[in-house]
Amino acid sequence: MTTFVLATHNAHKVEELRLILGERLGPHELIGYDGPEPVEDGDTFEANALIKARAAYAHTGLPSLADDSGISVRALGGAPGIHSARYAGTRDDVDNYTLLLKNLEGETDRAADFVCAAALVDGEREVVVRGVWPGEVLEAPSGAHGFGYDPVFHPDGIATSSAELTADEKSAISHRSRAFGALLEQLRELYG
Template sequence: MQPRRIVLATHNAHKVEELTRILGPALDGLELVAYDGPEPVEDGATFQENALIKARAAAAHTGLPALADDSGICVDALDGAPGIHSARYAGTRVDADNVAHLLEQLGDASDRSAQFACAAAFVDGDDELVELALWPGTVLSEPVGGGGFGYDPIFKPEGLSVSAAELRPDEKNAISHRALAFGVLMPQVRERLVTS
């Protein structure tokens, strides 16, 4: 039997790679295909709204069921910023610029608690699902580690003594916000696309 095709609504190569590894066995019977359509305007007020905007656009453009996620870092001392603006926080979409800007904004604040948030969405016609997960931790005073991407070098997950950028991909993919959100979403997706 041919695997059921499902489009991943992102142009971010890091995210495609990471999600393919995260989803692993959950993709059994499904074929993840890249999205080559236009990027929608992400004008939602929450991670959930933006994830659904992306999934709806990819589903409409391709005619396939679509997966999308919207994620970012929320820093308590910055009232939850950068939040949904994480990817463009410094105005450049360059990871190193965003990290530097966040550290500058945070300064020497004593409260460095933060969490990565991820909303994972699925859209297939009128059928829509979205799940939100949080990965708590703290913001380090400077970048550490060469792995991961985005804010990983300055994020120390709760209960660990290393930054997210020091984790091996398989370690990060077992516990990250993205893994948590898709871990809840994918059984529901499989129920609709594989076992129905």
């Protein structure tokens, strides 16, 4: 059995990753990360995911899983992108999506993708994969579940915002689910 560190201090992500990976990870164990937060100064989701996984591996010596994720809006040239969590400068979800809605006022093209890069660092290898969840930005928030930009994101093929999905529904189809699903295939090959 291998113990993997979830390289995040974000309780919402830990909960979501436990739902996504849970039983699918087999006999392996997932533990939280209590080490220092690294400076996320990469210029892509993949670079930032690797920065976090490397830091957790350096701190714990255990195989580490990390992600970097955000929303990329076509009309804003891909913004907020890697700056999604800090978009409004406050690290507050409501402030972030309120600023996004303000910046999209009057815009008819509201196409957006939730993007997640998932990384593994274990001292012998570094693996990073990407998951994308296409949709559009709503004109007003809707729903009380989820976190981040969920209240203003309407996924393609779904009748509601992602904040109106249950945790189980979201964890089955989200950008994070897609990225970690792809990473899980490689974990099975590497760790059984």
